[in-house]
Structures are given as structure tokens and as C-alpha cells.
Amino acid sequence: MISPKAATRLLATLGGLAVIGTALAGCSGSGSSASSGSGKTSISVLAGGNDAASSKLANDLATAFHKANPSVTVKMETRPGGTDGDNLIKTRLSTQSMNDVFFYNSGSLFQALHPDTQLQPLTDESWAKDLTADFKKTVSTDKGLYGAPQGTTFDGGVMYNKKVYAQLGLSVPQTWDDFISNSEKIKAAGITPILASYGDTWTSQLFVLADFANVAAQDKNWADDYTDNKSNAKYAKEPALEGFTHTQEVFDKGLVNKDYASLTNVNALKLLATGKAAQYPMITSVIANVVQSNPDQVNDIGYFALPSDSGTPHATVWEANGAYIPKSTTGDKLAAAKKFVAFINSPTGCKIQADAGTPAGPFATSACTVPDNAPALVKDELKYQEDNQTGLALEFLSPIKGPNLEKILIQVGSGISTAKQGAALYDQDVKAQAQQLGVKGW
DSSP states (O other), X not given: OOOOHHHHHHIIIIIOOOOOSSOOTTOOGGGSSOOOTTSOEXXXXXXXXXXHHHHHHHHHHHHHHHHHOTTEEEEEEEEOOHHHHHHHHHHHHHTTOOOSEEEEOOTHHHHTTOHHHHBOOOTTSGGGGGBOHHHHHHTEETTEEOOEEESOOEEEEEEEEHHHHHHHTOOOOSSHHHHHHHHHHHHHTTXXXXXXXXXXXXXXXXXXXXXXXXXXXXXXXXXXXXXXXXXXXXXTSTTTHHHHHHHHHHHHTTOBOTTTTTOOHHHHHHHHHTTSEEEEEXXXXXXXXXXXXXXXXXXXXXXXXXXXXXXXXXEEEXXXXXXXXXXXXXXXXXXXXXXXXXXXXXXXXXXXXXXXSOOOSOOSBTTSOOOTTSOHHHHHHHHHHHTTOEEEOGGGTOSOOOTTHXXXXXXXXXXXXXXXXXXXXXXXXXXXXXXXHTOTTO
């Protein structure tokens, strides 16, 4: 799964709550804080992240919730990230010692938690009707809905400099040919058309990963067929081959910066913000870096979905994390936990989340609105959501992703391998990963 530093930073800023008050080290979940005979209830929440922004978000949410619900006290506990955090969550769920509420990934990692047997269903909660269809897919099974969004979404596609586009009289491209035409005009004006920043290897993947909504728009069953190892759903075949083809084409036509092998993501964003470069295939979560490095140019950067041959491009969405309640939370604690989850997606909770960091995309619920001071590209993303031209990133629909995609795409994007060679190599990488995971049919 995509694991750029920028995405991690976003999740730390908007997705992870940090410890407040007394850390509940070794907390035994729902049994750690009992209701008292006075009618007061204490619930424990397990969250990720231990940075200053996350701490502020946690404090603000807990304080505001307690003010609105004086009889309920929220105690926060943090967990480690990565594999250690995954293992902690799975252990607590299996031993029925999970906190009353916990925050975790949506999508395929959520499915690995066996939600039908380990989580409380939230299908009938009042806020459920406000969720986007994309988010519902990532926190549901055939038996119901189990999660509420926590944080914002972010999209993959192309970040572009609006001033450069205006200066050259360019329009947002709808087809790939339009994109290439724009890029050639930008190059003729002496501006770098397309940024490649292989100094941070993860950034090589965007022409492939951010194109998946277009793949799914052509074949709605592609993700399932891919997981089931069906012959039609391979990267060496259309429509998924296009991402590899595009990676090769922009290099072959000399449309990327000459220092593509060493340029870093942070420095690429500075070039984009200052108009020295015009377009950058990227995930929008990195806009937080621009807020830090070039605050006066943040709103000069816009977003568009990767153009498609159909002329109706779809934005590929990385969904918000989820807030979940384990089956071990019952009685008064369950009622209080549901109130807290609802509060996160109330107008007050939404504002707290937006104020705690830089929104990198729309919220996954209509109960939350993008603040007026959000970066301009967020409003560009919102238009795709409003027009129902979105689709989930593949990692939310399938557990399979080969670990060598970024290295393979650097070879394709550097002229070392052809698109077809790279795609075929990645299909082998995927096969090895699927077999390692024990996925049926491989």
C-alpha cells in the first residue's frame, strides 16, 4: 500500500489522536474505566500519533465532547504505528480487551479485523445516511456498516500551478492527449511541464495508483478480478497498463525535469508553488508541506484527476480512517461510545478536525463542510465528489499490492524498462505477494 511520508504526515495531523491527561499504558480496553453509580461514564479511546498536532486534536475533541456531554469522560491512549500497532489492535480485539472506541484504517486492513464478529454494527446510527458511497464501501461488509470517518480524504491525480495555466491560456485537461498537449506548450514556454521526484522513491507510483479510478470506471469488477487472479485483471493488459504507458511516455517525450532521479518531494513542491514547474502527479495530502514552505503560494496550486481516454476522468480517492467500536463495549459504555463517534462527525467535531491541521481533501460525510480557508485544491477535489466522478484507490478494494512497484516504475520512468516490461514484472511481484499473503486462487 502507498506509504509516503506525506500520507503519514496527513494521518498524523488529521487521523491520529494523541494521549491527553494520564496515559493509559497497558489499558485493558472497555474494562479499564467503569461506569459509576452516579450516572457518570468513562470511556477509553485508542488512537495513533504522538506529535503536537495530534495531541491538540485529541485534547480539543475530548474537551468539547465532555462539555457537550458532562456525564461522559473520554480517556485517550495512543498506539504505535505500522505492524506493531496492527498487532496490538488485533490482539486486543481477539482477547476482548479493546478500548471502547478505536481509530484504524478503512478498506482492506479494516476487513482483516473480521468486523462481523469483532465490531459493533453502526448501520442504524443517524449519521450513517450522510456518508459518501465511497467511504461506506471501505467500512462495510455484506452484513452492515461498522465505521465512521475520522479525518478527511485525499486524492491522487495532478497538482498544477494555476497561474502558469492562466498565463499560457491552458484549460484543465480531460483526455490524456490534452494533458500531453498542455505539457508541450508549457515546455515551449521554458517551464518544466511535469515533475518527477524519484529522490523519494514512493512518488514514482502516481501515474499508476492515481489512475485506478479510471480503470474501475471502465471495468467495475477489475479489483475483484485482480484479487481473484483472473487473467483479464493484470497490469500487463489494458486498461491497467495505461499507468505504466503514461509513465514511459512523459519520459520519452522529454516532459519531465532533468534531475528526476534526485529531486525530492519537498523540493518538487517548492518548484510547483513558485511556478518553475507546472504539473506534478501526486497525492493531495502533501499540500501540508506547501503550507509550511510556501504559504503565500498555497492557493496557486490546483488539482485535477488523471485524464482518461474517455474524456470523463475520475478522481482516485484515499479514504479517511475509521472510528470503530468493538463488540466488547456494551451497556452504558456502548451508548457513550456511540455518542463520541457521532460527535466526531458533528459540525463541532468537523471544525475541530479541520482546525487541527490542513485539510487535504473533502470530508467523507455531508455533515462536514470544507472550511473556507482550506487550500484551493480541496475545492477542486470536491467538485469530482459532487459530480460522482470518484473511485477508491485499489488498496481499499484489494489486500494485494506488490512491494516493488515504486522501483519498477522508476525504471520505466527513467527509460531503463519499457512500460510493458515493467507491467509484466509487476504482475510477477503481485503474484509473489498474493502467495505470501495466502490469498486464494494464487
